[in-house]
Amino acid sequence: MVSSLWVTEKHKNTSLSFKVKNILFKERSKYQLVEIFETYDWGKVLMLDGLMMVTEKDEFFYHETIVHVPLSIQPKAKKVLVIGGGDGGTVRELVKYPTVEKIDLVEIDEMVVEASKKFLPSISSNLDNERVSIKFEDAAEFIKKVKPEEYDLIIADSSDPEGFAACLIETEFYEDIKKALSEDGLFIAQSGSPITQKDELRTTWKNLNSVFSYCKVAWSLTPTYPGSWWSFVIAGKKDINNLQHSIHTPPGCRFWKPELLPALLSFPSSIEKVLN
Amino acid sequence: MVSSLWVTEKHKNTSLSFKVKNILFKERSKYQLVEIFETYDWGKVLMLDGLMMVTEKDEFFYHETIVHVPLSIQPKAKKVLVIGGGDGGTVRELVKYPTVEKIDLVEIDEMVVEASKKFLPSISSNLDNERVSIKFEDAAEFIKKVKPEEYDLIIADSSDPEGFAACLIETEFYEDIKKALSEDGLFIAQSGSPITQKDELRTTWKNLNSVFSYCKVAWSLTPTYPGSWWSFVIAGKKDINNLQHSIHTPPGCRFWKPELLPALLSFPSSIEKVLN
Numbered sequence: 001m002v003s004s005l006w007v008t009e010k011h012k013n014t015s016l017s018f019k020v021k022n023i024l025f026k027e028r029s030k031y032q033l034v035e036i037f038e039t040y041d042w043g044k045v046l047m048l049d050g051l052m053m054v055t056e057k058d059e060f061f062y063h064e065t066i067v068h069v070p071l072s073i074q075p076k077a078k079k080v081l082v083i084g085g086g087d088g089g090t091v092r093e094l095v096k097y098p099t100v101e102k103i104d105l106v107e108i109d110e111m112v113v114e115a116s117k118k119f120l121p122s123i124s125s126n127l128d129n130e131r132v133s134i135k136f137e138d139a140a141e142f143i144k145k146v147k148p149e150e151y152d153l154i155i156a157d158s159s160d161p162e163g164f165a166a167c168l169i170e171t172e173f174y175e176d177i178k179k180a181l182s183e184d185g186l187f188i189a190q191s192g193s194p195i196t197q198k199d200e201l202r203t204t205w206k207n208l209n210s211v212f213s214y215c216k217v218a219w220s221l222t223p224t225y226p227g228s229w230w231s232f233v234i235a236g237k238k239d240i241n242n243l244q245h246s247i248h249t250p251p252g253c254r255f256w257k258p259e260l261l262p263a264l265l266s267f268p269s270s271i272e273k274v275l276n
Numbered sequence: 277m278v279s280s281l282w283v284t285e286k287h288k289n290t291s292l293s294f295k296v297k298n299i300l301f302k303e304r305s306k307y308q309l310v311e312i313f314e315t316y317d318w319g320k321v322l323m324l325d326g327l328m329m330v331t332e333k334d335e336f337f338y339h340e341t342i343v344h345v346p347l348s349i350q351p352k353a354k355k356v357l358v359i360g361g362g363d364g365g366t367v368r369e370l371v372k373y374p375t376v377e378k379i380d381l382v383e384i385d386e387m388v389v390e391a392s393k394k395f396l397p398s399i400s401s402n403l404d405n406e407r408v409s410i411k412f413e414d415a416a417e418f419i420k421k422v423k424p425e426e427y428d429l430i431i432a433d434s435s436d437p438e439g440f441a442a443c444l445i446e447t448e449f450y451e452d453i454k455k456a457l458s459e460d461g462l463f464i465a466q467s468g469s470p471i472t473q474k475d476e477l478r479t480t481w482k483n484l485n486s487v488f489s490y491c492k493v494a495w496s497l498t499p500t501y502p503g504s505w506w507s508f509v510i511a512g513k514k515d516i517n518n519l520q521h522s523i524h525t526p527p528g529c530r531f532w533k534p535e536l537l538p539a540l541l542s543f544p545s546s547i548e549k550v551l552n
Contacts, residue, residue, distance in 0.1 A: 012316075015282075228499035
């Protein structure tokens with residue numbers, strides 16, 4: 001007998017549905033509903049409060065972009081902080097760099113890490129790497145306690161800025177990020193779809209620019225996210241354009257190549273229009 | 277009273293739905309069901325036999341890629357043939373080049389052109405340009421009558437290769453295309469999603485390589501197509517890598533910039549894996 005179970009990410013005017021083979025995990029944590037489904041087309045899918053976080057078939061676009069773009073711009077980064085990212089995809093890409101010595105991951109929800117470790121090994125397998133320390137804390141609290149200039153790269157791999165994640169695009173948070181960054185350090189954050197989440201991208205950009213002298217937008221794609229076209233904001237204390245870019249290709253990438261960097265930083269006019 | 281009408285593109289294991297404001301057009305032609313909806317999130321949407329062809333909000337990715345990639349590789353093209361493309365998006369991008377002297381569009385279904393002219397002016401408005409001639413014919417028949425070396429660029433902007441469009445990825449069709457191309461000429465065709473339509477891409481690539489000495493794959497995105505990540509095949513009689521690329525940016529592009537070319541031709545390992 002074939003299952004007729006479907007899972008739907010439903011927004012106000014658009015919805016995306018996948019046929020489901022099995023429900024692997026479904027539990028409510030202190031923060032959110034955590035679900036993992038096995039689907040026919042997209043492999044295993046992690047959903048938080050009904051929103052798709054990762055699917056096995058397309059997570060590589062997002063994770064390769066959020067790691068290899070900043071590490072191409074700033075290849076000397078040694079100490080990295082990941083905010084959110086409990087599924088482990090960002091950490092998997094970071095450990096490909098022998099030059100990265102220390103990765104701190106601050107994830108508010110322990111259940112996301114535990115469920116990912118159990119059911120999504122292709123994404124989470126490096127969470128146990130010896131260079132990785134996981135802290136189950138609110139990132140907005142954690143960042144206040146960090147030593148000045150502690151990190152060379154800070155990656156905000158968080159949910160959309162609603163509920164407990166809303167503070168992660170506020171000016172106060174960006175001020176704390178700036179203090180925690182080394183002189184040559186970089187900050188990168190996912191900032192939603194330039195097609196379906198224009199307000200989120202605009203607010204993020206405005207607040208970031210009020211704190212950092214040098215900001216940029218990168219684009220990439222994630223087919224199963226709403227709008228599919230995805231944006232990332234990048235900020236630094238020094239002029240990012242003057243840094244020496246790396247032409248090294250990390251192993252095992254499915255999308256990333258160094259020749260993508262100028263394209264992903266090309267600032268298409270439809271993104272420019274959202275920001276101005 | 278708010279409408280609760282939704283339109284769904286339903287595949288076997290994945291479906292995408294948009295909330296609909298109005299049904300603007302719905303008629304069965306000799307070839308297919310032609311529908312145009314006004315949606316809340318994606319503007320007006322053209323569907324053929326239940327599959328999304330263009331939405332006003334994201335068609336620019338597809339049309340800018342299928343035109344500006346080959347015209348960056350081969351900026352000298354004067355005579356262009358468009359196969360399919362009855363919505364006019366490809367023609368809109370082509371007429372941006374004053375160097376393009378003649379555009380023949382061969383569309384099997386007159387109803388697609390007429391409905392697009394009436395309801396999708398932002399896409400179709402250049403179908404009346406003086407450089408454009410429209411022929412309502414089967415492209416596989418048309419191409420057999422073309423003079424040898426007539427066109428400098430042939431663009432297959434067709435539906436997926438099913439039903440009346442199935443012959444458009446066959447070796448015989450590619451042989452006819454090759455005869456119709458000038459010595460420096462280029463052919464580009466949309467070849468489906470490398471994520472959800474791997475078989476289509478693989479067959480297209482195999483057949484094309486059996487006819488042309490020089491073939492390449494380009495990627496781009498179209499959020500509302502299944503899989504969102506999209507592929508295009510490019511072929512020529514001469515080595516494409518030796519052509520002098522253009523660094524000219526055509527006016528009014530929402531996605532395209534010349535610095536995208538190396539990225540879109542970068543042949544990511546997940547596409548390489550599909551082809552081998």
